Amino acid sequence: xxxxxxxxxxxxxxxxxxxxxxxxxxxxxxxxxxxxxxxxxxxxxxxxxxxxxxxxxxxxxxxxxxxxxxxxxxxxxxxxxxxxxxxxxxxxxxxxxxxxxxxxxxxxxxxxxxxxxxxxxxxxxxxxxxxxxxxxxxxxxxxxxxxxxxxxxxxxxxxxxxxxxxxxxxxxxxxxxxxxxxxxxxxxxxxxxxxxxxxxxxxxxxxxxxxxxxxxxxxxxxxxxxxxxxxxxxxxxxxxxxxxxxxxxxxxxxxxxxx
Amino acid sequence: xxxxxxxxxxxxxxxxxxxxxxxxxxxxxxxxxxxxxxxxxxxxxxxxxxxxxxxxxxxxxxxxxxxxxxxxxxxxxxxxxxxxxxxxxxxxxxxxxxxxxxxxxxxxxxxxxxxxxxxxxxxxxxxxxxxxxxxxxxxxxxxxxxxxxxxxxxxxxxxxxxxxxxxxxxxxxxxxxxxxxxxxxxxxxxxxxxxxxxxxxxxxxxxxxxxxxxxxxxxxxxxxxxxxxxxxxxxxxxxxxxxxxxxxxxxxxxxxxxxxxxxxxxxxxxxxxxxxxxxxxxxxxxxxxxxxxxxxxxxxxxxxxxxxxxxxxxxxxxxxxxxxxxxxxxxxxxxxxxxxxxxxxxxxxxxxxxxxxxxxxxxxxxxxxxxxxxxxxxxxxxxxxxxxxxxxxxxxxxxxxxxxxxxxxxxxxxxxxx
Numbered sequence: 043x044x045x046x047x048x049x050x051x052x053x054x055x056x057x058x059x060x061x062x063x064x065x066x067x068x069x070x071x072x073x074x075x076x077x078x079x080x081x082x083x084x085x086x087x088x089x090x091x092x093x094x095x096x097x098x099x100x101x102x103x104x105x106x107x108x109x110x111x112x113x114x115x116x117x118x119x120x121x122x123x124x125x126x127x128x129x130x131x132x133x134x135x136x137x138x139x140x141x142x143x144x145x146x147x148x149x150x151x152x153x154x155x156x157x158x159x160x161x162x163x164x165x166x167x168x169x170x171x172x173x174x175x176x177x178x179x180x181x182x183x184x185x186x187x188x189x190x191x192x193x194x195x196x197x198x199x200x201x202x203x204x205x206x207x208x209x210x211x212x213x214x215x216x217x218x219x220x221x222x223x224x225x226x227x228x229x230x231x232x233x234x235x236x237x238x239x240x241x242x243x244x245x246x247x248x249x250x251x252x253x254x255x256x257x258x259x260x261x262x263x264x265x266x267x268x269x270x271x272x273x274x275x276x277x278x279x280x281x282x283x284x285x286x287x288x289x290x291x292x293x294x295x296x297x298x299x300x301x
Numbered sequence: 302x303x304x305x306x307x308x309x310x311x312x313x314x315x316x317x318x319x320x321x322x323x324x325x326x327x328x329x330x331x332x333x334x335x336x337x338x339x340x341x342x343x344x345x346x347x348x349x350x351x352x353x354x355x356x357x358x359x360x361x362x363x364x365x366x367x368x369x370x371x372x373x374x375x376x377x378x379x380x381x382x383x384x385x386x387x388x389x390x391x392x393x394x395x396x397x398x399x400x401x402x403x404x405x406x407x408x409x410x411x412x413x414x415x416x417x418x419x420x421x422x423x424x425x426x427x428x429x430x431x432x433x434x435x436x437x438x439x440x441x442x443x444x445x446x447x448x449x450x451x452x453x454x455x456x457x458x459x460x461x462x463x464x465x466x467x468x469x470x471x472x473x474x475x476x477x478x479x480x481x482x483x484x485x486x487x488x489x490x491x492x493x494x495x496x497x498x499x500x501x502x503x504x505x506x507x508x509x510x511x512x513x514x515x516x517x518x519x520x521x522x523x524x525x526x527x528x529x530x531x532x533x534x535x536x537x538x539x540x541x542x543x544x545x546x547x548x549x550x551x552x553x554x555x556x557x558x559x560x561x562x563x564x565x566x567x568x569x570x571x572x573x574x575x576x577x578x579x580x581x582x583x584x585x586x587x588x589x590x591x592x593x594x595x596x597x598x599x600x601x602x603x604x605x606x607x608x609x610x611x612x613x614x615x616x617x618x619x620x621x622x623x624x625x626x627x628x629x630x631x632x633x634x635x636x637x638x639x640x641x642x643x644x645x646x647x648x649x650x651x652x653x654x655x656x657x658x659x660x661x662x663x664x665x666x667x668x669x670x671x672x673x674x675x676x677x678x679x680x681x682x683x684x685x686x687x688x689x690x691x692x693x694x695x696x697x698x699x700x701x702x703x704x705x706x707x708x709x710x711x712x713x714x715x716x717x718x719x
Contacts, residue, residue: 178574279557297535297540
């Protein structure tokens with residue numbers, strides 16, 4: 043038994059080593075308490091809905107979210123808007139569909155089955171409208187940056203005046219947490235940028251937290267199901283391991299040897 | 302292997318077995334005499350079989366939904382993660398499964414190094430194992446390319462470019478590998494094909510690996526030959542089956558923690574950015590399990606020699622049964638080798654660490670020293686040690702104390718467990 047603890051110790055050592063190698067390049071990011079961390083962490087429904095509001099009123103004018111559909115807004119483990127709400131949200135966007143029977147393309151209101159409508163036709167159009175910088179698609183953004191949601195949260199709150207001696211080009215802003223500290227996006231969130239309907243005060247921190255939560259869900263829509271299943275799977279495995287351990291002891295007791 | 306000839310009880314069984322002796326094979330596998338002093342380091346063979354089967358099953362499922370096309374691959378992976386029923390689970394098992402597979406294979410290899418399992422008469426088992434390990438690296442590398450993220454694309458570019466170091470024909474080989482003038486759709490489709498093929502080659506080699514194992518039988522922590530079957534052995538079933546099963550369950554708990562709670566921790570964030578040939582990531586790093594060899598590659602200033610050094614670092618293992626001149630298998634009875642063994646372990650971990658760091662300054666210096674030591678260990682220390690080392694007297698059997706010397710059974714046991 044002593045040996046097996048050594049093996050487990052070694053495994054943990056190796057893997058945390060691998061983790062630290064991956065994590066070593068991070069600067070100290072701002073931290074906040076995320077409800078979705080932890081063994082049984084779930085999203086805060088209100089935060090997701092507010093986060094969607096921030097996304098759609100602020101971010102969506104430049105950032106697409108091309109892998110997320112309007113129907114996802116209704117699904118379990120997400121913002122869980124009612125079907126009517128989601129239908130109304132979808133219908134406020136227009137998509138080009140077709141060709142119809144006459145061979146013509148036509149414009150119709152979006153349906154639940156449509157993907158989020160993109161602000162620009164393509165990458166080039168997005169770049170042309172943003173001084174050459176491409177506002178990244180936000181579908182998996184929370185997984186595509188080392189530091190994840192903490193990084194997004196930090197960048198949103200990391201705008202400040204450049205330190206003396208640093209001059210910035212036109213259309214470039216200083217951000218404490220952005221890699222290289224130069225960012226082409228102007229500060230997107232100011233106190234009161236949006237008006238929350240649930241009475242929550244729309245401070246900068248609150249909006250940053252809400253939208254980061256929403257982005258985490260968008261990147262990992264099955265996070266709640268994963269945590270729930272993981273908890274059960276690991277409890278099951280632990281119980282089974284204990285039972286097998288005693289079976290093993292019993293079987294090996296037939297011969298005089300240590301296991 | 303067993304003394305008695307196996308005869309099936311039923312009439313049909315006998316009829317069938319006379320024509321195809323599957324039942325004899327099953328009986329052989331169940332009765333296979335195994336040293337009873339095997340410790341938990343020996344359970345990783347079974348764990349590796351589990352890893353291979355898991356990768357094949359999840360891989361087949363993923364292949365049903367994945368689209369091997371440069372324009373659609375990234376999107377199809379997102380489709381698997383979002384819309385396929387339990388697609389996230391299958392993909393996370395597969396992607397973390399490769400890390401678990403390598404974790405287990407490294408423990409398996411280092412167990413072999415410690416207890417001298419590669420020595421006569423087990424050289425062929427060892428060499429097949431090295432081939433499996435090489436194929437695993439090829440499969441893992443190509444699998445990492447398939448999601449067509451930034452690390453996929455640039456990793457593929459860096460690794461395939463290594464072939465351009467070959468004099469005269471290098472450039473031609475690289476274009477042949479790419480199926481064009483850069484990593485692109487033809488590269489992706491052939492990598493997918495090979496990624497699908499290699500696991501089945503590995504499966505075949507695993508059968509040979511086990512077959513070759515069943516001729517001499519298992520080595521054991523004491524490293525001496527044992528009579529089979531005897532009071533030193535136990536039948537594989539149920540003794541080893543239950544023990545392997547127990548160890549496998551412990552392993553699965555660790556596996557599950559990664560899949561359910563940190564599924565992306567062992568990957569690189571950049572691979573969630575779709576491949577873009579116009580933007581190079583700041584640091585191109587391979588997966589953690591390839592880092593030691595990546596460090597060796599980068600520690601040599603010359604490209605061709607770097608590639609040669611990297612390949613030699615793996616192939617040198619195949620020559621190990623002849624480089625190690627000591628007749629004593631287990632490090633338990635080789636006090637000096639035991640120390641060099643742990644230095645080698647540290648050396649490889651250091652190589653892995655510097656492999657993840659930028660190749661400059663102190664990191665580069667450390668990488669060079671560690672690379673040199675890696676080769677010195679195999680080419681100089683091991684051959685010399687076999688002649689110079691004063692070994693501890695071996696016991697006569699794994700259950701009886703030694704006749705000479707003060708090392709009794711209890712101390713041996715203590716040694717082995719430590």
